Amino acid sequence: MQPHxxxxxxxxxxxxxxxxxxxxxxxxxxxxxxxxxxxxxxxSRLPAYVDDAPDFCRxxxxxxxxxxxxxxVYCKTHASASAVSQLGERNKQAIYVVRHPxxxxxxxxxxxxxxxxxxxxxxxVEWTEQFIVNGGNPLWFNADxxxxxxxxxxxxxxxxxxxxxxxxxxxxxxxxxEGNIKRIAAALGIDLDxxxxxxxxxxxxxxxxxxxxxxxxxxxxxxGQKVGRYSTPERLRAAESGAHxxxxxxxxxxxxxxxxxxxxxAWAVVEKTAVKFGYAFExxxxxxxxxxxx
Numbered sequence: 237m238q239p240h241x242x243x244x245x246x247x248x249x250x251x252x253x254x255x256x257x258x259x260x261x262x263x264x265x266x267x268x269x270x271x272x273x274x275x276x277x278x279x280s281r282l283p284a285y286v287d288d289a290p291d292f293c294r295x296x297x298x299x300x301x302x303x304x305x306x307x308x309v310y311c312k313t314h315a316s317a318s319a320v321s322q323l324g325e326r327n328k329q330a331i332y333v334v335r336h337p338x339x340x341x342x343x344x345x346x347x348x349x350x351x352x353x354x355x356x357x358x359x360x361v362e363w364t365e366q367f368i369v370n371g372g373n374p375l376w377f378n379a380d381x382x383x384x385x386x387x388x389x390x391x392x393x394x395x396x397x398x399x400x401x402x403x404x405x406x407x408x409x410x411x412x413x414e415g416n417i418k419r420i421a422a423a424l425g426i427d428l429d430x431x432x433x434x435x436x437x438x439x440x441x442x443x444x445x446x447x448x449x450x451x452x453x454x455x456x457x458x459x460g461q462k463v464g465r466y467s468t469p470e471r472l473r474a475a476e477s478g479a480h481x482x483x484x485x486x487x488x489x490x491x492x493x494x495x496x497x498x499x500x501x502a503w504a505v506v507e508k509t510a511v512k513f514g515y516a517f518e519x520x521x522x523x524x525x526x527x528x529x530x
Contacts, residue, residue, distance in 0.1 A: 239328035242424065243320055243399075244278055244312045247389045248376055249343035250335035251406040252312060253481075257440045258417060259310065259331075262426050267439060271452060271464030278310030308424070315382040316389055321398030328400075331423060332393045335406035336515050337386045337506040338490035338499060341367050345493070346483045348373070352470035356477045364494065368502045387509040394512065405513065407487045413437035442485035449482050488518055 244259065246252040253274075260268055260277050268274040308328075313320055320327065335343075345363060349356045353375070354363050367373055371385035383389055393401060402423040409416050414433040421428040428436075438444070449466045453475055456467030466481055490499065496519055503510075503517045510517075 239325060239399075241309050241311050241323065241326050242328055243330035244310055245320070245330045245393060245401075246314060246333045247335070247340060247386050248314045248373070248381075248383060249340050249347055251333045251409065252314070254406075254409065254440065254445065255331065255333050255404070255420075256310075256312060257445060258420060258436060259424065261436050261439055262417075262421055262424065262428070267444070267448060271448075271466055275465065278312050314376070314389075316384055317392035317396060317398050319382040327398060329423065330393070330397065330399055330401040331404060331420060332397075332401050333404045333406055333409075334390055334394075334513055336487060336490070337390075337510050338494075338502055338517070339406075339487060340386060341502060342490040342493050343483065344373055346479060347481070349479050350471050350474045350481060351468075352473075356474045356479055364498055368498065368505060371505045387506050390513065391509050410485070410487060413441070442482060446480060446482040446485075449480060491518055 244252060244255055246255070256274060256278050257267065260274055263277075268277065320330070341364070344367065345360050348354045348360075348363055349358070354360065370377070371387055372383070372389075375381070376383040377385075394403065402419065404416055404420065414430065414437045417433045417436050418428055418430075421433070452464050452466045453472060456463045456472060462468055471481070494502070499517070499519065507517070
């Protein structure tokens with residue numbers, strides 16, 4: 237059997253969806269027509285697959301996992317490197333996108349409001365405390381996710397990758413989208429000139445993806461029913477209060493949301509790992525008062 241799975245990997249809320257939009261565009265030279273099309277291209281909710289890895293792979297993409305394939309198979313995952321390694325010889329490579337852990341916490345809080353984990357009006361203080369203490373959202377520690385804490389997940393992929401792995405920093409995708417898109421394309425064996433890289437960067441920029449999300453929300457409201465991942469009842473309700481999946485799209489946004497005490501304690505939990513990726517801690521902005529309803 238030839239290795240054929242390329243994992244699109246990350247800790248939750250680190251830019252995995254953005255990366256999947258980029259890879260989709262590289263193959264199709266367009267954005268997906270809908271979020272379900274993107275999810276069909278590369279998606280997984282990560283069931284507890286350890287006991288039956290082949291069935292897990294089949295569930296991700298409707299393709300015979302036990303036969304050689306010519307087309308690439310992309311699988312999204314937030315799982316630990318050790319969990320993914322159990323698919324063994326099917327694994328070809330991975331692209332792991334890493335993000336500043338304090339921005340991950342900020343994005344995760346926003347996501348908790350989108351999914352109904354907490355109410356959109358909740359100040360988020362208790363939720364944030366649990367995230368800090370656990371080094372990640374406790375929901376992500378169960379077998380369905382196999383994700384664990386940010387530090388353990390990032391270090392596992394960085395120090396002991398189970399396959400050839402390209403590391404992409406979320407912040408670098410912002411500061412040099414074209415250069416990093418070319419790195420991604422090269423890892424996937426896709427020839428890409430500078431002009432096409434620039435076209436991809438423009439098509440998958442934050443404002444374009446926010447517009448994609450907003451268009452789905454508008455379609456769902458017109459149809460009176462869910463049409464994709466961005467239009468569940470919980471997300472439509474959260475959107476009414478200004479919450480979006482593509483929410484901020486900039487580095488160090490944690491400084492605008494959390495107060496100094498929260499950030500200092502959160503940084504103490506992740507610092508040892510974060511510095512290995514070149515991350516540093518910037519204190520809260522003067523406006524970062526701890527009012528988390530944003």
